[in-house]
Amino acid sequence: MEEFKASDNNKVNMFVCGSTVYDDAHLGHAKTYIDFDAIARWLRHLGYALTYVQNITDVDDKIIARARESGEDPFELARRYEQRLLEDLEVIRARDSVDKFPRSHDYMESIEMQIQLLAEKGYAYVANGNVYYDVDRFKDYARLSGMKIEELKRHRIEADEEKRHTYDFALWKAAKAGEPSWTINLVYNGKRExxxxxxxxxxxxxAITYALFGKQYDIHGGAIELLFPHHSNEIAQAEAAFGVRPYVRYWLHSGVLNIRGEKMSKSLNNFITVREALKKHSAEAIRLMVLSTHYRKEIEYSEGLMHEAEKKLAYLYSSLGVFYNARESGAKKNDVHEAADAFEKEFCDAMNRDFDTPLAIGRLVAFVARLRKIAEEGDVDQEGKRYAVEKVLGLAKVIGMLGEDTYKRKVPDDALRLISEREAFRNAGNFRDADRIRLALSERYGIAVEDADYGTVWYYKSA
Ligand SMILES: [Zn+2]
Structure with a gap:
């Protein structure tokens, strides 16, 4: 844990590795984008003037290969999937936090300039129309990944006869017939090529971050599998070309999303697209599922995990509803007010500890449970009620949660009475009567009841 300091007063520049647009986004992508969306929202909540950039890779082998299969123009294919990605981000509420989605091929001048600088400084070499980065020239190559050159040699990297070392990587790939191409001018060994x-x-x-942020910036985010070689290569390029170190002041890597023990990915064909997931689950439930794990950690995805998130969400809405609809008394009391202030402090402390969303959500659930209990025990003073509801909704909003107004819906008093009766039967171990009431709630009111360690969860089945 390290204290975050913005480089320029209040200004923070953040870049997050975005998508290569040749297919629909899956839940693994959603995890990355929801994690960094919450980080961006929190930084803004703290008052930083954040600029959040997420790139779109629209020139790539995979795009070209996919376009060849379908007979489509690669740029049209990329544009189509870019549009679908932006729609998905919108639905999972991770689009508005991003200021700019630059496309890689719009930055050819910056790419050309950087390759030229690397060639002049002796870090780049030309072979057969390709330009490679000479990794041995950059002493600090393993700084971020902690790998040794010996390990790199063993790492799965495409061998290429013309490269000086197997771990050298391409800065520029020579044109192949039938593929989109651009032309750059390079002065190399005194000759113009x-x-x-x-x-x-x-x-x-x-190239994008140099054009938008300059030689150094504050935060670079992305999924953990990009740490090596992608981010290591970025450091090698930028620090060698511009002579500024460190290129990025804080690296944030998010853990992967696994399914049945393996990383969800296109190549393993074990993915669930965001669109498929949204047919069964709400965007808020997907966000809650993601944010219930710390961004750096892995998620082992399952339907059970989604169900837990749905349940917790239902609990938050219904319990907040009990409090919101509680009878009001004119008498002013301070207890709700003070509890709300304490909750705000706890929530902020959690988020300020490396964006600890699971801890913050735990505190949100505990506070809402407390509000419900206060409402069940008697009247609530009007002013305290307004204040507490505002705090809950305001802080939940910062992580993109509780955006619906279903809590306003009043549950009939008789139904609430049945719910607490059932709870009492259940606590007493009388499951027969508890089940009888569960059935009555379902038949009479269309209300489903479930149990969780934080309390009884109920929701309208139709909603
Ligand atoms: Zn990237």
């Missing part, structure tokens, strides 16, 4: 081709993957990010 015209190179037709397209950029390597790693240089897109440093």
């Amino acid at each position: 015209k190179l037709s081709g397209r950029p390597g993957w790693h240089i897109e990010d440093t």
